[in-house]
Amino acid sequence: MADAEKRETAAGATGLRWHKVLLKVSGEALMGSRGFGIDPAVLDRIASEVAEGVRLGARIGLVVGGGNFVRGAKIAADGGDRVAGDHMGMLATVMNCLAMKAALVHRGVPCVVLSALVVPAICETFTQRAAVEHMDAGRVVLFAGGTGNPFFTTDSAAALRAAELGCDALMKGTNVDGIYSADPRNDPAAVRYETLTHQEVLARDLAVMDAAAIALARDNGIPVIVFSIKEPGEFVDVLRGAGRATVVTG
Numbered sequence: 060m061a062d063a064e065k066r067e068t069a070a071g072a073t074g075l076r077w078h079k080v081l082l083k084v085s086g087e088a089l090m091g092s093r094g095f096g097i098d099p100a101v102l103d104r105i106a107s108e109v110a111e112g113v114r115l116g117a118r119i120g121l122v123v124g125g126g127n128f129v130r131g132a133k134i135a136a137d138g139g140d141r142v143a144g145d146h147m148g149m150l151a152t153v154m155n156c157l158a159m160k161a162a163l164v165h166r167g168v169p170c171v172v173l174s175a176l177v178v179p180a181i182c183e184t185f186t187q188r189a190a191v192e193h194m195d196a197g198r199v200v201l202f203a204g205g206t207g208n209p210f211f212t213t214d215s216a217a218a219l220r221a222a223e224l225g226c227d228a229l230m231k232g233t234n235v236d237g238i239y240s241a242d243p244r245n246d247p248a249a250v251r252y253e254t255l256t257h258q259e260v261l262a263r264d265l266a267v268m269d270a271a272a273i274a275l276a277r278d279n280g281i282p283v284i285v286f287s288i289k290e291p292g293e294f295v296d297v298l299r300g301a302g303r304a305t306v307v308t309g
């Protein structure tokens with residue numbers, strides 16, 4: 060059976076291969092072609108794709124990064140304080156989640172922001188119980204503030220939330236269409252993988268997510284699907300088990 064046919068079979072009656080997913084969108088993806096901040100057109104396109112996933116029946120959690128504003132490691136490399144920089148990075152994720160929430164609300168998608176950093180004036184505080192209740196009630200849950208701790212990334216937050224919510228898959232929307240043996244932007248000989256195991260990603264030190272995130276996904280049996288969020292329609296294709304992606308399984 061051809062790959063496409065196999066995927067179609069796996070999709071079943073709802074048309075979805077993956078039913079409860081944690082989508083990680085990097086801050087950089089929201090930036091579009093700008094050097095900083097949020098491109099409203101990109102934000103709205105991603106929101107429309109999440110809306111389409113919801114319409115198809117998927118339950119979706121969303122972790123948004125903050126690299127379009129600030130990263131603690133960069134602040135430290137420039138001589139600043141790492142922990143303060145990480146706090147700033149986590150606040151950037153709160154800003155991105157507020158923007159994404161507004162874009163989803165604009166499209167009529169029920170959603171809520173839960174933040175691991177306590178900012179009660181603007182969003183609810185994350186608890187696993189609240190996240191499960193909101194998701195069970197059919198809301199898209201936007202997880203802000205990363206893990207709430209410095210020295211972590213939003214990739215780790217995404218793996219953590221995927222495990223806490225019992226998601227079928229962790230989907231990482233990046234700027235490239237999967238995992239490569241080397242950076243395809245610098246190395247024309249770079250090979251793209253269709254499938255890998257978590258262990259292979261770790262052993263080959265493939266730069267797709269930080270090792271803590273991959274190890275957490277591995278230990279909890281969560282497949283990681285890496286695809287290009289820049290490609291319109293790709294998120295929904297990947298939800299259906301089609302599309303162009305690298306699938307990492309145990």
Ligand code: UDP
Binds near residue numbers: 084087144145208214
């Ligand atoms: N951050 C943190 N703890 C977390 C998640 C994020 O300290 O649990 C900080 C860290 O400085 C990080 C920044 O927030 O660089 C933005 O997150 P990330 O770099 O993961 O964003 P992305 O690359 O996905 O845009």
